[in-house]
Amino acid sequence: MSDVLVRKGGLHTTVQDKGRDGYYSLGMPPSGAMDQYSYRVANMLVGNPDGAAALEATYVGPTLEFTDDRYVAVTGADAPVTINGEPVERWSTLRVRAGDVLEFAMLSAGARLYVAVSGGIGVEEYLGSRSTYTLTGLGGFQGRALKDDDRLPLDDDGATPPAVGSTLTEKLRPAFPHVATLRTMIGLCSYRVTKDSMREFSEVPWKVTKDADRIGYRLRGGRLRFVDRKPPHGAGSDPANVVDLGYPIGSIQVPGGDEPIVLLNDAVTAGGYATVGTVISVDRDTIAQTKSGDQVRFEPVDLDTALAARRDRRDRLERARASLRR
Amino acid sequence: MATIKAAIPGVFYRRPSPTDDPYVREGDTIVPGQTIALIEVMKNFNEVKAEQGGTVAGFLIEDGDEVTIGEDIVELKD
Amino acid sequence: MATTSVELPRARYDYGGDEFIFVELDEAMSLEANFKAMAITSALREENVDGVIDICPSNASYLIRIDPDRVNPAELVARLEGLERTVQPLAADKTLHTRLVDVPVLYNDPWTHETLMRFRDRHQDPEASDLEYAARINGFDTVPQVIDALSGAPFLVTMIGFVPGLPFCYQMVPKERQIEVPKYVRPRTDTPERAFGFGGAFAVVYPVRGAGGYQLFGLAPAPVFDLSQSLADFRESIVFPRPGDILRYRSIDQTEFDAVRAEVEKGTFRYRIREYEFSPAHFLADPDGVNNELLEVLYR
Numbered sequence: 001m002s003d004v005l006v007r008k009g010g011l012h013t014t015v016q017d018k019g020r021d022g023y024y025s026l027g028m029p030p031s032g033a034m035d036q037y038s039y040r041v042a043n044m045l046v047g048n049p050d051g052a053a054a055l056e057a058t059y060v061g062p063t064l065e066f067t068d069d070r071y072v073a074v075t076g077a078d079a080p081v082t083i084n085g086e087p088v089e090r091w092s093t094l095r096v097r098a099g100d101v102l103e104f105a106m107l108s109a110g111a112r113l114y115v116a117v118s119g120g121i122g123v124e125e126y127l128g129s130r131s132t133y134t135l136t137g138l139g140g141f142q143g144r145a146l147k148d149d150d151r152l153p154l155d156d157d158g159a160t161p162p163a164v165g166s167t168l169t170e171k172l173r174p175a176f177p178h179v180a181t182l183r184t185m186i187g188l189c190s191y192r193v194t195k196d197s198m199r200e201f202s203e204v205p206w207k208v209t210k211d212a213d214r215i216g217y218r219l220r221g222g223r224l225r226f227v228d229r230k231p232p233h234g235a236g237s238d239p240a241n242v243v244d245l246g247y248p249i250g251s252i253q254v255p256g257g258d259e260p261i262v263l264l265n266d267a268v269t270a271g272g273y274a275t276v277g278t279v280i281s282v283d284r285d286t287i288a289q290t291k292s293g294d295q296v297r298f299e300p301v302d303l304d305t306a307l308a309a310r311r312d313r314r315d316r317l318e319r320a321r322a323s324l325r326r
Numbered sequence: 327m328a329t330i331k332a333a334i335p336g337v338f339y340r341r342p343s344p345t346d347d348p349y350v351r352e353g354d355t356i357v358p359g360q361t362i363a364l365i366e367v368m369k370n371f372n373e374v375k376a377e378q379g380g381t382v383a384g385f386l387i388e389d390g391d392e393v394t395i396g397e398d399i400v401e402l403k404d
Numbered sequence: 405m406a407t408t409s410v411e412l413p414r415a416r417y418d419y420g421g422d423e424f425i426f427v428e429l430d431e432a433m434s435l436e437a438n439f440k441a442m443a444i445t446s447a448l449r450e451e452n453v454d455g456v457i458d459i460c461p462s463n464a465s466y467l468i469r470i471d472p473d474r475v476n477p478a479e480l481v482a483r484l485e486g487l488e489r490t491v492q493p494l495a496a497d498k499t500l501h502t503r504l505v506d507v508p509v510l511y512n513d514p515w516t517h518e519t520l521m522r523f524r525d526r527h528q529d530p531e532a533s534d535l536e537y538a539a540r541i542n543g544f545d546t547v548p549q550v551i552d553a554l555s556g557a558p559f560l561v562t563m564i565g566f567v568p569g570l571p572f573c574y575q576m577v578p579k580e581r582q583i584e585v586p587k588y589v590r591p592r593t594d595t596p597e598r599a600f601g602f603g604g605a606f607a608v609v610y611p612v613r614g615a616g617g618y619q620l621f622g623l624a625p626a627p628v629f630d631l632s633q634s635l636a637d638f639r640e641s642i643v644f645p646r647p648g649d650i651l652r653y654r655s656i657d658q659t660e661f662d663a664v665r666a667e668v669e670k671g672t673f674r675y676r677i678r679e680y681e682f683s684p685a686h687f688l689a690d691p692d693g694v695n696n697e698l699l700e701v702l703y704r
Contacts, residue, residue: 011334012368024458024469026643027565027611058368059334059395106333107395136568136612138631138642187418188426210336210392213368233579234433234463234605237586243433244572244606246460246467246565248420270462270565270572272587272604272617278421292335292367293394306422307472 001122006150007101008063012213015121015140015152016056019265020129029249029267031131031139034214034288035112037313038076041168041320042116045073045093047161052120053130055146057113058213059291061104062146064115066096070154071118071161074102075168077110077289078176092167093324109176111291119157133266135215162324172320179205180290182262182279184298185306188251189242189274197224197257201276205295206260212292214266219296224257224276236272244272250279252298262287280306282313327383329398330376336367338393340385348389354382362400365393380404409688410434415488417481422472427484428465433574433605436494437464438562439684442648443493444484453480461647462563463572463606494688499681502648504558504702506676507609509600509653510661511535511551511622516599519592520620526590534619538585538602553583554621555655557695559607561645569611569629569643573651578691591617598624600653607653611643625656625664626673634671644675650682650698678702 006013016039019032033039033056043052055062061079066072072094074081081088082103088094096102104113123130123141132140141152190198206219226239235241240255247253247263253273254260262279264287279287280301290296332338340348340363350362356376363374380402387399416428427444430437438461445461448468455475460467468484470477492498512535524530529537539550559573575582587603592615595601599610601618608618611629628645630638637644645651656664667673678701687694 011372021457021469023568024467025460025564025647026641027568027570028643106331135614136629136631185419185421188420210367211369232430232432233582234574234584235431236584236604238589241587241604243431243464243604244462244563244565245428245465246424246426246462246563248424248426248467248469250421250423268566269460270467270563275420278419278424280421281423291395293392303419303422303477307477310422310472 001156002068002154003151004117004154005065005067006062006146006148006152007065009146009148009150010057010062011060013055013057013062013146014132014134015053015123016131017053017129018051020127020131020133020139023127024269027269029133029265029269031133031214031265032129033114034265035076035114035174035285037174037285037317038112038114040317041091042073042075042114044321044324045075045091045162045166045168046071046116046118047159048116048118048120052116053123054114054116054121057115058111059107061113062115064102066098066100066102068098070096070157071159071164072096072102073116074113076112076114077107079107079113080105089167091173093162093164095164110174110289112288117154118159118161119155122153122155135266166324168320169323172316172323174285174289176289179295179297180286181299182283182287182296183301183305183309184252184277184279185303186277186300188248188277190276192226192240192242192274193254193276194225194227198276200224202298202300205297208290208292208294208296210292214264216261216263216267217287219260219262220258222258224254226257240274241272242274244270246270247275248278250281250284251275252277252279264288280309282306282309328378328380328402329386330362330374330400330402332365332374332393332395332397332399334365334367334372335394336365336372336392338387338389338391338399339364339366339371340389350382352382352384356380356382374399378402410436412437412440417484419477420467422477423469425468425470425477425481425484426465430464433464435560435574435576435684435688438560438574439493440491441466442500443491444487447487447491448484453483456480460565462565463574494685496685498685499683500648502650502680502682503646504650504678504680504698505652506702507624507651507653508626508656508660508664509555509622509624510658511555511600511655512547513623513661515596516620516623519594519596519599522594523588523592526588526592528586528589535621538583538619538621541585542583550583551655553581554607554653558650558652558698561647561649561651564643564645564647567611567614569645570608571628571645571649571651573607574605575607576650576687576691576695585619587617588619591615595620596623598627600624625661626668626675635668635673637675650680652699652702676702678704
């Protein structure tokens with residue numbers, strides 16, 4: 001065991017892993033890294049097992065001082081990285097020594113950075129995961145985002161990472177297009193919205209507002225109209241009200257028709273607003289790398305496409321692993 | 327001319343609250359580390375601090391407008 | 405025969421992306437729909453299907469979270485359709501092993517009143533309090549009459565969700581006696597921890613402080629969520645309520661509220677709980693009779 005000294009916590013940096021499964025029915029979302037692809041590659045680069053805990057930073061990376069020799073990798077969004085002020089490669093196996101300081105400059109594309117350290121972040125597991133769920137203050141490091149001067153525990157380092165300097169080819173890194181496409185399975189309560197409006201929903205670009213965090217992304221850009229009805233018993237009288245039901249992660253609710261909300265890893269698990277579809281699991285990685293002011297589009301797809309996308313991501317991860325083999 | 331850039335995206339505010347005076351005005355001299363504005367994102371108001379000192383030549387973004395990462399918000403003259 | 409018998413439509417099956425299956429038993433709320441949701445989800449739980457990660461019974465629907473690499477979503481839907489046909493929660497001999505729980509509530513309390521007054525601009529009726537508004541639109545003359553109606557008959561926990569431990573509860577009275585209120589026009593940004601709220605036909609206790617859109621009727625002195633697990637009722641889970649629990653939101657005064665708060669602070673508080681074999685068919689046939697029995701067993 002050793003510590004990493006958090007000189008600066010960044011804007012919102014949390015410990016995350018694959019997520020905490022099996023408690024959705026208690027109202028507890030899985031949390032976990034929002035961009036699973038970048039998170040998993042970060043672990044590969046430092047020789048960690050697949051589920052090791054890493055850091056996820058939103059918009060502003062942390063400044064970290066190491067207290068022993070470790071392998072480190074930075075993936076996810078585009079932001080220049082330095083060690084002791086010297087520029088280093090991203091998506092690459094790096095070596096640090098006691099006293100070395102890893103620092104980020106201003107991010108230029110994407111939204112979330114991942115930092116994996118060999119051995120993994122050594123916080124206690126809570127209900128089978130080290131992921132942070134800040135809403136109720138559980139998991140991760142004291143259930144909260146990192147602050148300046150925290151001491152973050154690391155697990156013992158038995159990793160056999162790729163050779164120092166191994167770098168993932170550009171082709172296998174995520175792209176950050178100007179308008180991100182989110183493949184979406186239309187459905188759930190989409191019957192509440194008129195056909196014309198559902199067409200508009202998938203045609204207009206939606207802008208990510210300032211209210212975009214790990215719970216969900218609030219968007220603006222179009223105006224959806226609801227089908228007239230007499231409210232069913234128990235729903236409430238607003239056109240978007242339904243009898244409270246479970247919300248899938250990735251589902252898109254439309255409270256007023258003009259501000260769709262895409263629920264993400266720290267989702268509220270249920271509620272009483274109509275949902276019109278669900279972003280496929282693979283494309284949660286994509287929305288996780290969009291930031292306030294960016295644009296997204298919803299592209300209707302079917303289940304087969306969603307399952308093919310999962311296979312494709314698994315293949316890409318295997319290709320990444322193979323290309324980094326020692 | 328030097329500028330101060332936004333490090334995070336969000337909504338830009340020049341005052342601590344709607345009823346307060348702006349943090350700084352045109353012509354004011356600022357020092358490194360001084361708070362010059364707020365950016366609201368992810369339900370938090372984050373202080374924008376000057377990385378370098380100088381005299382404020384002008385604001386390039388209106389109070390209440392959206393700002394993105396890397397956007398120039400203040401122009402400084404020496 | 406059942407006096408409030410609701411004929412459920414054919415269930416509607418849909419995918420929530422590649423990792424969720426959503427099954428809507430009815431668009432409208434009814435105890436029949438909820439009993440069906442609970443029966444199907446508990447039957448599925450017993451089948452221990454590989455690749456099923458979470459099984460979430462909801463008010464008039466249910467949600468399944470899956471790992472589609474381990475279970476084929478279309479095959480699982482076929483299995484769920486089978487359960488829809490075979491599961492008969494209203495058979496005369498079907499019972500639900502449940503808990504009857506006394507949940508004290510200080511209705512019309514000063515704390516939620518202070519909160520709701522801060523958000524009158526988001527409310528349907530800025531001139532009235534949430535309870536006054538609920539009394540008016542539900543045909544009651546006074547606020548104490550609404551409180552009596554809410555406190556008088558127990559509620560079934562028909563769903564857990566939103567945030568950890570929040571129970572959605574549906575009152576066990578015939579539909580014509582159900583109290584119904586809309587949610588706030590725009591959700592509040594603040595709600596006290598343990599606030600007793602009401603939206604649509606559902607009562608809730610907010611587990612943690614935060615945003616919320618339900619009307620605010622009172623405050624519970626005892627928690628429904630305890631991350632520290634220091635209270636005995638939370639030893640096994642940080643979340644107290646379970647789907648199928650029957651809760652009685654008993655109206656208490658400030659003195660009892662303070663006494664319960666003191667017990668919670670000392671770590672000695674325990675909910676009054678009685679185990680109970682609940683028969684949905686029996687209840688639907690004679691709701692008032694069964695409610696009287698439930699309350700008798702709870703306070704025996």
